Amino acid sequence: MPSLDVAGEFETIERLLRPLAHPEWGRGLADDVAVLPSRPGYDLVLTKDVIVEGVHFLPDDPLETVAKKLLRVNLSDLAAKGSEPFGYLLACCWSDRCGWPEREAFAAGLAQDQALFGVFLMGGDTVRTPGPAVFSLTALGWVPAGEAVSRAGAQVGDLVFVTGTIGDGLLGLQAAQAKLKLDAERLARLIDHYRTPMPRLDFADVVRNLATAAADVSDGLAADLNHIAKASGVGIALNLSVLPLSAAAQAWFEDRVDPQAALEDLATGGDDYQIVFTAHPRHEETLRREAERRLLRLTRIGAVTAGEGVAVDYGGRRIELARRGWTHG
Amino acid sequence: MPSLDVAGEFETIERLLRPLAHPEWGRGLADDVAVLPSRPGYDLVLTKDVIVEGVHFLPDDPLETVAKKLLRVNLSDLAAKGSEPFGYLLACCWSDRCGWPEREAFAAGLAQDQALFGVFLMGGDTVRTPGPAVFSLTALGWVPAGEAVSRAGAQVGDLVFVTGTIGDGLLGLQAAQAKLKLDAERLARLIDHYRTPMPRLDFADVVRNLATAAADVSDGLAADLNHIAKASGVGIALNLSVLPLSAAAQAWFEDRVDPQAALEDLATGGDDYQIVFTAHPRHEETLRREAERRLLRLTRIGAVTAGEGVAVDYGGRRIELARRGWTHG
DSSP states (O other): OBOSOOSSHHHIIIIIIGGGBOTTTTGGGOSSSEEEEOOTTEEEEEEEEEEEBTTTBOTTSOHHHHHHHHHHHHHHHHHHTTOEEEEEEEEEEEOTTOOHHHHHHHHHHHHHHHHHHTOEEEEEEEEEOSSSOEEEEEEEEEEETTOOOOSSOOOTTOEEEEESOSSHHHHHHHHHTTOOOOOHHHHHHHHHHHHSOOOOGGGHHHHHHHOSEEEESSSOHHHHHHHHHHHHTOEEEEEGGGOOOOHHHHHHHHTOSOHHHHHHHHHHOOOOOOEEEEEOGGGHHHHHHHHHHTTOOEEEEEEEESSSEEEEEETTEEEOOSOOOOOBO | OBOSOOSSHHHIIIIIIGGGBOTTTTGGGOSSSEEEEOOTTEEEEEEEEEEEBTTTBOTTSOHHHHHHHHHHHHHHHHHHTTOEEEEEEEEEEEOTTOOHHHHHHHHHHHHHHHHHHTOEEEEEEEEEOSSSOEEEEEEEEEEETTOOOOSSOOOTTOEEEEESOSSHHHHHHHHHTTOOOOOHHHHHHHHHHHHSOOOOGGGHHHHHHHEEEEEESSSOHHHHHHHHHHHHTOEEEEEGGGOOOOHHHHHHHHTOSOHHHHHHHHHHOOOOOOEEEEEOGGGHHHHHHHHHHTTOOEEEEEEEESSSEEEEEETTEEEOOSOOOOOBO
């Protein structure tokens, strides 16, 4: 598409984005398309997320971390399906605040994450917008043919596990908005998590081999479990009392007057980018061993039941969540 | 990605977008990803464009045609590479003006074009934005392995051809902005072209078999030829006098005081979505026959030369273009 904006886009592609291109498939960003050879024996896994300034990231977030977060939230989707990412297409709608230094920071963030995660830019588009900045990314990954994990395979009797800790996404947002009272180091860690969450690619192969259903925790643990329950035609019992908390979240939690409400907030907050999945009980030991080998926390938070929806237990009592998590949007 | 917006996005996916999903690969839009089986012997061709309200489409364009244009400009990129489209991922950032009826119109436009072009929705994202509406689309197509046409293959001695007519994109924009004086029927045709350009998929196989280099005319004929010249390391001689014009463009042209300036405007205006390509002279007759069979206009507009850049000839004189076409953006 052409645009009425003349300055900057050509240079942005030429000087900032071309160095990020896949050496072959991206065609040096000098063509209209990317061309990807077939990989027999593998399925291609695709996901596309879009983030809007003021909605999905804060206007004062550095563009370096905005770029990283954009890439990482997409890689998180691939990880939860047991897929190995290799590339992405990118569309940037730069706002007025995105001058050359900001664009350089954006590209620098991508360059660092490309090296970290082994992915390359394949193509895309760069335009200006009179409104808030908008960035869209399509991530591409491989998975052995037929082995992509879905949301739909949970079986009654399976156990429910989650990697890492839950709630840092919500607390990180509050920290970044200066709404949280904690010591400086913990605040910094939470803000780091909010700005540059770590996609659980290190656990993707385990999920692929052992999980019956999986999703990444983006909408909120309860909402994402609900997606799995619905797609699988089962119920899920979630034990709120064992929610795994980071040290920072634990410190915040200990200051709460109403611990149940606090845990509910964390379980519905979203933006955690952990993997929540179901697996047959016979795999529990293997799962724990694999998590340990990867220095990764793994918590059994519930079980798959007959019925529908998510039934939440807190201290032995069945409770109703006031809020089911962010709506998909 | 979660967002703070609760109303509308879930329903938009459930009621408007799910009916558009590929029956298998799109996973009913009920998963985090699309999963695409490998197609041995074929390469996957990918392209991604983004359009912003007020920049790439007009605030009063109906959302039905905005959706069609978004899809078509991406399909145009695939056609120019000789590729056959089959699917797309979509990200919608709805503005305040995008209520339910507007979203229904957007989905209806997609449904019509899916039937027309044989493509399916594979996945994506839908969010709200406080700014102008932004839509991003990633289109997917197949091409026999190794046969994707690039911008880089033009050879000295090749001829340069363009399908259809040039300038309707520019005049269509002016017509849609009520800046053009022409009879009502011609205005309507130009506005139609601006809002729903026709990707030249009907000529994609010919381009794949016979073109040495190709691009779709999106940035402007002169600019897109310049891309080909640069990527191929050659020069291109463009004969402005033979620029193919539609009846509406011809009527506009005949009213101009300065015919050379008028043709320059049309050759640099962009948004035409024709295919411009280079081919060996021995294929000229076959190309003309194939175009005729498809009821498609095909015009020889120049030749590939040693040197670099685009040399424009008008009435036997070498001229300099005041403007080289829209910058990519």
